Amino acid sequence: METNVEKVKITIDGKEVLVDPGISILEAARQNGIHIPTLCHHPALSSWGGCRICVVEVDGSPKLAASCVTPVRVGMVVVTSNERIIESRRTILEFLFAERNHNCMICAQSGDCELQKLAYELHMDHLSVPASFHEFPTDVTSDYLAIDHNRCILCGRCVRACQEISGAHVLNFNNRGPHNLIGLDLSETRDASTCLNCGVCMQVCPTGAIYDRYRTHYAVKGHDTAWQTTESLCPQCGLMCPAIFSVHDNTILKIDGKLEADDSRPDRGQLCSKGRFEVLKTMGRRLTRPMVRNGDGTMAEESWEKALDLTAGKLRAAARVKGGAAIAGLASSLHSNESLLSFRDLMGRGLGADNIDTLDGAFFRTLLRVQQDMNIPLQEASWKMIPKADHILMVGADPYQTQPVISSLIRKTIFENRTKVSVIGQQADLFPFAAHHLQLEEGGEPTLIKAMLDEVTGAETDDAKRAQAAGLLRKLGLDETGSAVFHEIVRTLTEAQNPLFIAGEGLIAAGDGSGFNSLVRLARQKGLLPGSTLRLIILKPFGNSSGAWKLGLASEAEPGSKGQATACVLFLAGEQISDPDLLERLTGLDFLAVISPYIPESLAGRADVLIPCPLWIEEDGTCTSLDGTETGYTKKVIEPPSGVRDSWQILSALAEQTGFRPDFETWNDLSNAAQKEMGG
Amino acid sequence: MGKPKIATVWLEGCSGCHMSFLDLDEALVDVLSKVELCDTPITDFKDFNFPDVDVGIIEGSIANEEELKIACKLREHCKVLVAWGDCAVFGGINTLRNTVPKEAILRRGFIETESTVGGVMPVDPELPLLLDKAVPVNYHVNVDVYVPGCPPSPEAIAYSLTEILAGRIPVLPSEMMHYD
Numbered sequence: 001m002e003t004n005v006e007k008v009k010i011t012i013d014g015k016e017v018l019v020d021p022g023i024s025i026l027e028a029a030r031q032n033g034i035h036i037p038t039l040c041h042h043p044a045l046s047s048w049g050g051c052r053i054c055v056v057e058v059d060g061s062p063k064l065a066a067s068c069v070t071p072v073r074v075g076m077v078v079v080t081s082n083e084r085i086i087e088s089r090r091t092i093l094e095f096l097f098a099e100r101n102h103n104c105m106i107c108a109q110s111g112d113c114e115l116q117k118l119a120y121e122l123h124m125d126h127l128s129v130p131a132s133f134h135e136f137p138t139d140v141t142s143d144y145l146a147i148d149h150n151r152c153i154l155c156g157r158c159v160r161a162c163q164e165i166s167g168a169h170v171l172n173f174n175n176r177g178p179h180n181l182i183g184l185d186l187s188e189t190r191d192a193s194t195c196l197n198c199g200v201c202m203q204v205c206p207t208g209a210i211y212d213r214y215r216t217h218y219a220v221k222g223h224d225t226a227w228q229t230t231e232s233l234c235p236q237c238g239l240m241c242p243a244i245f246s247v248h249d250n251t252i253l254k255i256d257g258k259l260e261a262d263d264s265r266p267d268r269g270q271l272c273s274k275g276r277f278e279v280l281k282t283m284g285r286r287l288t289r290p291m292v293r294n295g296d297g298t299m300a301e302e303s304w305e306k307a308l309d310l311t312a313g314k315l316r317a318a319a320r321v322k323g324g325a326a327i328a329g330l331a332s333s334l335h336s337n338e339s340l341l342s343f344r345d346l347m348g349r350g351l352g353a354d355n356i357d358t359l360d361g362a363f364f365r366t367l368l369r370v371q372q373d374m375n376i377p378l379q380e381a382s383w384k385m386i387p388k389a390d391h392i393l394m395v396g397a398d399p400y401q402t403q404p405v406i407s408s409l410i411r412k413t414i415f416e417n418r419t420k421v422s423v424i425g426q427q428a429d430l431f432p433f434a435a436h437h438l439q440l441e442e443g444g445e446p447t448l449i450k451a452m453l454d455e456v457t458g459a460e461t462d463d464a465k466r467a468q469a470a471g472l473l474r475k476l477g478l479d480e481t482g483s484a485v486f487h488e489i490v491r492t493l494t495e496a497q498n499p500l501f502i503a504g505e506g507l508i509a510a511g512d513g514s515g516f517n518s519l520v521r522l523a524r525q526k527g528l529l530p531g532s533t534l535r536l537i538i539l540k541p542f543g544n545s546s547g548a549w550k551l552g553l554a555s556e557a558e559p560g561s562k563g564q565a566t567a568c569v570l571f572l573a574g575e576q577i578s579d580p581d582l583l584e585r586l587t588g589l590d591f592l593a594v595i596s597p598y599i600p601e602s603l604a605g606r607a608d609v610l611i612p613c614p615l616w617i618e619e620d621g622t623c624t625s626l627d628g629t630e631t632g633y634t635k636k637v638i639e640p641p642s643g644v645r646d647s648w649q650i651l652s653a654l655a656e657q658t659g660f661r662p663d664f665e666t667w668n669d670l671s672n673a674a675q676k677e678m679g680g
Numbered sequence: 681m682g683k684p685k686i687a688t689v690w691l692e693g694c695s696g697c698h699m700s701f702l703d704l705d706e707a708l709v710d711v712l713s714k715v716e717l718c719d720t721p722i723t724d725f726k727d728f729n730f731p732d733v734d735v736g737i738i739e740g741s742i743a744n745e746e747e748l749k750i751a752c753k754l755r756e757h758c759k760v761l762v763a764w765g766d767c768a769v770f771g772g773i774n775t776l777r778n779t780v781p782k783e784a785i786l787r788r789g790f791i792e793t794e795s796t797v798g799g800v801m802p803v804d805p806e807l808p809l810l811l812d813k814a815v816p817v818n819y820h821v822n823v824d825v826y827v828p829g830c831p832p833s834p835e836a837i838a839y840s841l842t843e844i845l846a847g848r849i850p851v852l853p854s855e856m857m858h859y860d
Contacts, residue, residue: 103766103775108830108860120854125826126769126818133778133813 010076025067025078026054036080037089037118040155041068042204044259044268045164051096051155053089053118056080064088090122097124098131099178101150104208111224114206115153136181142190144197144277145212149181152209158182158201165259165270167412170195182209196400196429197273198408203256212254214280221248231258232635234275235616236334236543237403238626239383241271245617245637252280252617252638266387272404279617283574284598287612288641299610304645304653311569311609312657314591315351318567325563327353331553333360333542334573335647336621336634337674339613340544340551342651342662343571350660354562357555359575359582360541363505364554366513367538370520378520379533380627381500386537387413391496393489394434395519396425396445396506402539403626406502420496422489424448425506436489444476445507446515448486451476453518455490456525499526504539540626547624547631551677559585570603571647572596574615577603595650613647614640622671624678631678684845685733688720688764689754691747692774692814693740697765698722700831704838711838714845730757735844738817741767741774746808748820755821760844763816763823764837766830766859774814782810825850830860 007018012025012034019028024047029036040051049069056067057079064085067078079085096102096115107113136149154173159182162171170193174183184193202210221227230245234255242258242265257271290307291299302310318326329347331340347353358364371378386392386409399406411433413419420435425445431437440448451472458465473483493499501523507515523536540546548554568589570577574597577583586592586606593609594600597618600607618640622631640646645653648670655662664670690698698721704711717723718731728750736758742748755761766772777785791799817823827840836856843850 097770101775103770103772105860108858116859119859120857123851123854123857125828125852125857126763126823127816128818130815130819131771131775133775135779 008072008074008076010072010074010078012078013080019072022071025056025058025065025070025072025076028072029067029078029080034080036067037121038068039114039118039153039206040157042157042161042259045157045160045204048156048160051153052092055085055088057082057085086122090124091128093119093122093124094127094129096153098127098129100132100134100136100152102207104151106208109223110221113208132178134178139184139190140213141192142195142197143213144273145190145195145199145202145210147182147190147210149209151207152182153207154180154182155206157204157206158210161200161204165268166196166198166200166408167415168194168196168198168408169415171201194429196404196408197277198270198404199273199276200257200259200270203259203271203276212277214277221251221253227253230635230637232637233623233632234271234279235336235621235623235632235634236274236278237272237405238540238543238546238624239267239403239405240623240625240630240632241265241267241275241405242269243271243275247638250638255279264384266384267405267409270405270408272408274404284576284601286641287596287599287610288643290612291610293608297605299607307609307611308650308653308657311593311611312654314593314608315567315569316658318591319351319353322563322566324352324354326566327351328355328357328559328565328568329353329571330356330568331358331548331571332573332575333358333540333545333548333553334575334616335544335548335571336616336619336623337544337547337551337631337678338621338667338670339571339619339647339651340548340553341674341677342648342655342664342670343569344551344553345662346651346655346658346660347569350655350658350662353565355555355559355565356553357559358542358545358548358553360545360548361554361559363508363541363545364549365556365558366508366516368556369513370517373517374520378536378538379531380536380538381529381533382625382627382629383409383537385500385529386410387417387419389413389419389496389498389500390417391492391499392419392421392502393493393499394421394423394425394427394430394502395449395504395515396508396510397502397504397539398427398506399502399504399539400429402504402541406537406539420492422492424489435492436485438482438485438489440476443510446511446518447472447476449507449515449518449522452486452490452493453522453525455487456494456522493522493526496526499535501534501536502539503536505541508538537626544623546626546628547622547678550624550628550679551674565589567591568593570594570596570600570607571613572598572600574598576601595647611650612641612644613650614644618644619646620667620671622674622678631675683714683716684735685716685718685731686720686735686737686841687718687728687731687733687754687758688722688737688739689728689750690721691738691740691750691768691817692743693765693767693772695721695739696831697739697768697837700829700834701764701837703834705834707834707838711841715841728753730754733758735760735762735841737762737764738768738823739764741771741814741816742811742820743774743814744808744810748811751817751821760824760849761817761821762825762827762840762844763818764827765832766828768817768823769826769828770859771814771816772830778813782812786810827852829858833858 008021017032039053047068049066054067055064058065107116138148140146159171227246227248233240234243244256246253258269289301292302414433422436423431423434424438451469454465454469594607595611597615617637730753736754840850
């Protein structure tokens, strides 16, 4: 903050105040606790001055000024409320109500409508203008978001949010005058449009014009004054976006992004479709009681004590007969660090299991191999670097699928900073905006990156390397256009001062990891970032992959290489297993215990014991960021189904049954231990 | 001078506002001791006689010719006209039909309903004709006092009546005002 800027003295409602120059009258009033009603204005968006609800009287001028777009001026005398101003505001509001159908059943029940709140505030007890009674269309084509144009007041908040916050530029105004509608692309329906379903338009909508299709119970869950809000974060992809949960009656009513978030997050507090909607979706039938397989193959409910006793007994027996190699533990990397740490202690120290792995273990092993080959630690760059880059090379990465906010951030940086983005491989939503897009045959990425490395390292001087690169390109079967794009990417990369590489599953899971090896070499060619950080972002498949890997949950050896396990504990966080290889591996076991929030449908007939655990929204925990440098705290937002115990308590109880006493007795001890392991 | 006279009418509405008035419970005794309740649906009058009253109260929107006639006559015969409830104030749920042509509504109601066999359009001259649109009372006559709410709370009704009886034109405080 600059302190030497001369403040401006203005008078608002008879009160002399000193404010920063250049700010609007509205900001000046709010900083000084003076209320001015607004409608099209939103603190996280640029001011538009469209609705004229925020009008004030300036220096007694007969023409009222919109306070959100009128900058302060030395000696200005502002009146925010008198009969004329209120009359003007109320008349505008009456016109808004008269223009479309605002006889809404939901708002009076939930109270969650800014237009209605304003009508109460401005005391609109009737309409002095005739209502139009014209019917406008509704669009319910998307599974996520619906638009009811009858409720729309054309304040344009959604249009601005779509541009300024999500960078999607999907929403705009279509038609003119009384036919003016919020439109998607060129008047597409929501499902046919390029909408990314991030839902930021819904969050900023002051009426019920944009609503989602998950909260059918919204209106009947009581008035918004009775809701509790919990500020937490979303651990589903590693970006740890702040999220505000509105809860009533142990039901999540909505999840909002923290749009007024400070500057430390370049995403400006948006959420993606995963963070805003997927949590509200049920992924199957909840498991609420432990279940044990009977002799006839059917699953029957069992008491906690007996189920845990049985599980511990079977695991102990397997270990006694065949040693640690007989026991496997497999965990989802969506779990919190605390849950994963207790799982590791139970399986490793408690049962001496040799086979402990995560569901994304294969991904980890590729990274590990490159790390060992090159003999360097892979310290990845933070995703927050994206707006600072001047060239972004994405290989086999589809952030819209894995980390959607990264995709949004890249799109924004293309528009705002003219950053050149090169996309190599399958990629759905960014390539229309990318400077270069190179579509390859499946599995072609490693060869291409090797060619790129040869080309970059051999540029200008080393003919042999360039010949080698040309050979590789021929092998890929690139046509003339493809080859030109390749050289264009190489040229851009060579000229870039501050490039950033983004690698995803398409590259890392492909082949033997040589493509990723080449990419790391390529990234090192461009120099390291401060803190010996590579210019590389790795899009990991699970929300807490970094945390799980740091805790050593992912196995360094290929599964099965330390001997065939006969008993396994599978620790799921809400996913259903569909990978055929994994299902195959889980089939031949003597004993399989599954700890999961949902009934693992695909494991029917395979699992011997099912133990319910909470979802991440139902227990406290910490998670680790994508680059592994930050830790975030996810709070318990709602209670788990009755009878379901916290994950760490289940695992501790199991540990005690096996005769092992964990180091921690309380959740705080456990959390501190997890923090220490994370290096924090 | 006698007690102030009040008449109420029930137009295109559900009678919920009159119910809310009866919901005054024991306060009703107090209100009725101060006023003379002339024609009102509560006393089960079949024909409305339009006595000259001090306060005329309308529940419901105006949607047919008879309702329009009653509203106009009541306006003529009262000093202060009060609109009770969302239908009278904003048009309410009756305005749902306004986006569909009147003829289509009648056809759907009397002929095309799934449970109707051989339906005919009613033509009895006794029946009032539908207006093109269901509209709030202030489309056709001047209204002096607005009491929105579906229904307005008994407190809002009592407050507005008390104010009128005290010789003031009431403006409902925000906390008494609600839509729906």
